[in-house]
Amino acid sequence: MAKVLMKGNEAVGKAAIEAGCRYFFGYPITPQSEVPEYLSSELPKVGGVFVQAESEVAAINMVYGAAGAGARVLTSSSSPGIALKQEGIGYISNAGLPAVIINMMRGGPGLGTIQPGQADYNMAVKGGSNGDYHDIVLAPASVQEAVNMVMEAFDLADYYGTPVIVLADGLIGQMMEPVEFNYVCKKELSPKTWALTGKGDGEKHMVENLVIEASECEAWNQKHFEKYAKIEANEQAWEEYLMDDAEYAFVSYGTSSRIVRTAISYLRDAGYKVGMIRPKTLWPFPVKAFDKWDKNIKKYLDVEMSMGQMVQDVAYACNDKNKIEFYGRTGGIVPAVDEIVEFGKKVMGGDK
Amino acid sequence: MAVIFQKPKALTDVKLHYCPGCAHGIVHRLLAEVLEEMNDDKNAIAAVPVGCAVFANKYFNFDAIQCAHGRAPATATGIKRVHPNKLVVTYQGDGDLASIGTAEIVHAAARGEKITTIFINNGIYGMTGGQMAPTTLPGMKATTAKSGRDPKINGNPIRVCEMLSTLDGPAYIERVSVATPAQVTQAKKAIRKALEIQKQGLGFTFIEVVSSCPTNWGLTPVKAMEFVREKMIPYYPLGVYKDITAEEGK
Incomplete structure (x- = not known):
């Protein structure tokens, strides 16, 4: 189509x-x-x-x-x-x-x-x-x-x-x-044999x-x-974006991940080895993605349009709450790319 | 030996948990008898409430779903829209239907949803132990209105048949009781009429049964039925409140 x-x-x-x-x-x-x-x-x-x-x-x-x-x-x-x-x-x-x-x-x-x-x-x-x-x-x-x-x-x-x-x-x-x-x-x-359809000549459904x-x-x-x-x-599902050589990983989903993706291109241009784990399933949370990459990652940069509701799941997934930095906007504000670039530079050690 | 009287096959053998003198058992039986006589127990799906009748699904020998408190008309709407040729019945008490579920019953009626609602009005919250219901009579005692319902403090009872009969959606509305043998016979006729109208696809049908709760009224079963006849029915008059089949016949 x-x-x-x-x-x-x-x-x-x-x-x-x-x-x-x-x-x-x-x-x-x-x-x-x-x-x-x-x-x-x-x-x-x-x-x-x-x-x-x-x-x-x-x-x-x-x-x-x-x-x-x-x-x-x-x-x-x-x-x-x-x-x-x-x-x-x-x-x-x-x-x-x-x-x-x-x-x-x-x-x-x-x-x-x-x-x-x-x-x-x-x-x-x-x-x-x-x-x-x-x-x-x-x-x-x-x-x-x-x-x-x-x-x-x-x-x-x-x-x-x-x-x-x-x-x-x-x-x-x-x-x-x-x-x-x-x-x-x-x-x-499987056919929905349990469904309420009237019992007909069979057993009743409840x-x-x-x-x-x-x-x-x-x-x-x-x-x-x-x-x-x-x-x-x-059923855990996620996208890995530029993770192969990444030393830092953004964690972001939905709309905020789109802005992070653009910010990553600027940060990559500036020399930062940064990628993104983008959860596509939030429950189940994609813990397997963190199992796979965690040994390479110095810090996770959690970006959300909330006050950090996903942070605890990221902490659980990487098993180290001290490895997470958070940046969020809330109340209907969509973050701008430069805010996230700025946040990334601050976490990853300033201008290169 | 010929069998001249037996339990309807549309009821299971599960022992009823209802108190002595409670009307639920009578009304369950009437619904089961009617469905069986119409040969429609195999086509019936019940949406049962939260309240004393929460286990009605175990007693009915036909399909049933346990609904959230007051939401049976909405859940029944979902079922009926998927299976328009099945008979869908909600069975609800007064707290379920006339308090927490007021929006759901009013709008199912207003939409003319092609379901039948059987409404057990005994003027009290039975399962939770005798709290004031939306239909508790003025002066009637409840555990949350210990000196008796005072309309100035507790508000006024709701007459549901009268309220719903102002809407265009309902096809048939009747209030019955089961406090005398004649009333039981009339109640059965009303349930049958409602289900037949549903089967014809004419609209929403509603049967209110003015009922008893000896346990929470603090009365014996016999006195409770007297209370229904002498106090409840004068406040909640029996009769047909809407019948589009009669209007069509005029």
């Missing part, structure tokens, strides 16, 4: 349709409102269903129902809206159901701002709902990657039986880039969430964590 120029928010909607998603339940919020707007007109054309819910809470609980009924289902929102969805995300996680949730992050906390941000890292990666659970979290850095990750998210969700969060930001949602859509399912998926006996509830949790161990073993 030839490349087309599309806005991020519309492209992720099209990606969902290409991946076979026919159900969207959502609520308007800046800067992601083009996702529901696009799907409200496009889903009916392919026999799908778009419902504008009365609230984010209702939307995610509609997703819970549709996922339980065996469908590929999507919702999208932005930071305060995703905060409202946390109840349902916990229920879907606990029931082990597949669903895809897109978060076009903006600055927070609370109502915050409508400009791009990355301060929902903790909410997505550490779990914003109650209880012990993880969701797979994918972090695209371009419109094309957002498209690819939305498609992959449906496969991962179905394969593991878990919600998958595509954690992008308002900049990726709002900008236009040329994209192509080539969906190929890379997982071997989607359960209350496990009132403590010992059974603990066993239920442990089963989830066996699944999470497999995900941690198999």
Whole structure:
């Protein structure tokens, strides 16, 4: 398929349709409102269903129902809206159901701002709902990657039986880039024999969430964590940029990694041996990338559009909190290249 | 020997956990009987609440999902949109439906979502132990309104059938009770009518059952049913609040 120029928010909607998603339940919020707007007109054309819910809470609980009924289902929102969805995300996680949730992050906390941000890292990666659970979290850095990750998210969700969060930001949602859509399912998926379809002549299906006996509830949790161990073993994904000779490594994801990439070209020109580890999965965090390169690296330069929510994961991955320097902007400010060049020079020993 | 009476096959053999005199058992049975008589237990999917009926999925011998508190109408919406030809039923109590889930029930009704809601109104939070519900009567005691509900302090009860009947989305709304044998018969008819309207795809259907909670009311089962007849029903009058099939017949 030839490349087309599309806005991020519309492209992720099209990606969902290409991946076979026919159900969207959502609520308007800046800067992601083009996702529901696009799907409200496009889903009916392919026999799908778009419902504008009365609230984010209702939307995610509609997703819970549709996922339980065996469908590929999507919702999208932005930071305060995703905060409202946390109840349902916990229920879907606990029931082990597949669903895809897109978060076009903006600055927070609370109502915050409508400009791009990355301060929902903790909410997505550490779990914003109650209880012990993880969701797979994918972090695209371009419109094309957002498209690819939305498609992959449906496969991962179905394969593991878990919600998958595509954690992008308002900049990726709002900008236009040329994209192509080539969906190929890379997982071997089993039929959803557990889905609520009416029992017909067979056994009834149940989607359960209350496990009132403590010992059974603990066993239920442990089963989830066996699944999470497999995900941690198999699904870590990252990009290595100019790492072969690097003595210093930026760690950055999504929109901030794009600015870091440009800053690296200036720093390389100035003689610094610096590269980047760009996590593409935030959960599972790509610890393997750090296992691979850590012996070469003097310092990690963590750059985020937050006050440093990823720093603890980098510290865990490299097993040395003293090896990390952090630079972040927050509240909707996107850092400029020269700020990051300056930060890099300061960490790596000034002008060469 | 011919069997002249037996438990509906649409109920499992799991022992009910409900207190003596609780109406949940009666209403579970009515729903099961109706589904079986319509030969639709195989096509039914229930969205069960948080509250005393949280284990209804274990008692119903048909598909079911345990929902978040108050969200059953939203979850049922998701199911029905995926399977428009199945019968989707939410089963909810008064705290679930008329307090924490008010938005979900009002908007499912306003959308004309083609589901059936069975609403058990016993005017109290049962599972958590007798706190004030949105439908607790003025003067009725609760653990969070120990001297009795004072509308000046605790606000006023909500009459859900009356409220929903102002919307254009609902196709059928009836309030019934199960405090007399005649009422039980009428309740069964109402549930059947609601499910048949759903099957015809005519819109949202809603059956409120004015019910009892002897344990948290501090009454014997017999006195609790008297309380339903003498106190609850005068505040929550029985009857049909909306019926588009009757309007069409005019």
